[in-house]
Amino acid sequence: MTLPGYPEAAPLAGLAGGVLIGLAAAVMLLGLGRIAGVSGIAAKAAGLGGSGIARGGAWTFLIGLPLGALVVSLAQGGIAASFASAPVLVIAGLLVGIGTRLGSGCTSGHGVCGISRFSARSIVATLTFMAAGIATVAAMNALGLEVLP
Amino acid sequence: MNRTTLPSLLSGILFGAGLALGGMTDPARVRGFLDLFGAWDPTLAFVMGGAVIVMAVAWRMVARMPQPWLAEAFHLPTRADLTPRLIGGAALFGMGWGIAGLCPGPGIAALVIEPMSAAVFVAAMLVGMAAVRLVEGTPA
Numbered sequence A: 001m002t003l004p005g006y007p008e009a010a011p012l013a014g015l016a017g018g019v020l021i022g023l024a025a026a027v028m029l030l031g032l033g034r035i036a037g038v039s040g041i042a043a044k045a046a047g048l049g050g051s052g053i054a055r056g057g058a059w060t061f062l063i064g065l066p067l068g069a070l071v072v073s074l075a076q077g078g079i080a081a082s083f084a085s086a087p088v089l090v091i092a093g094l095l096v097g098i099g100t101r102l103g104s105g106c107t108s109g110h111g112v113c114g115i116s117r118f119s120a121r122s123i124v125a126t127l128t129f130m131a132a133g134i135a136t137v138a139a140m141n142a143l144g145l146e147v148l149p
Numbered sequence B: 001m002n003r004t005t006l007p008s009l010l011s012g013i014l015f016g017a018g019l020a021l022g023g024m025t026d027p028a029r030v031r032g033f034l035d036l037f038g039a040w041d042p043t044l045a046f047v048m049g050g051a052v053i054v055m056a057v058a059w060r061m062v063a064r065m066p067q068p069w070l071a072e073a074f075h076l077p078t079r080a081d082l083t084p085r086l087i088g089g090a091a092l093f094g095m096g097w098g099i100a101g102l103c104p105g106p107g108i109a110a111l112v113i114e115p116m117s118a119a120v121f122v123a124a125m126l127v128g129m130a131a132v133r134l135v136e137g138t139p140a
Helices: A011-032 A038-045 A055-076 A086-102 A107-117 A120-142 B005-021 B027-034 B043-062 B084-100 B104-112 B115-136
Strands: none
Touching (some): A011 A107, A011 B005, A038 A055, A086 B084, A086 B104, A120 B027, A120 B084, B027 B084
């Protein structure tokens, strides 16, 4: 299924993926009483503060992320993806690492878990990082900076 | 191994599968969503919408649960203050997100899709996290 006017969009696959992500966060919340915020869990696993989850649980959650992606990749016979060059990934990764620690979360913790709880901090954080992301892409396009192959 | 290990693994697998199925492990699709003034791709909105709907139900369930199924107590954020740190951090994160089309979950999940690129991103992200920790010191 496609959206009229948006030939690139995959709304049904997106919705199905979103439901799986919601179920994942619900398992973490209802089962263990924790927020499934990837940046906080990654910081915890690396010994850099972050989530209050047990460190072993942080590691198994993080190991599960590529495992789940692998299952989908095998089922679909590969996943299309185009990545930026290493220097661009370094700059982006540094900003994401610094920003998510200062901002106490990322797309999962604020965007999924926080918004669904009507958390004011998460709503403000999500609006802020979305606006910053949109402004960044718009600025890069205006400057003719192509980062993806 | 303790009783948080397997539920965490299940959560991670579901999460990673959802990211991949929804196209979020492809930075081009994420940047397409952020390209609001260009060739906008709304797919990410469907991903986030699906996840938020399921989680809204989960939060309703939490309100009636004395404790989680497998733990003694809920450990949930309680802060409600909007600080410059929160907003500035979110802005920096959004810039990084826009530059490469990657946030933490897809970056880690993509380790099986394009290992070298994903590893560079994740390593830099951890350096950034460590830098914050270094500057601020270990909180009491």
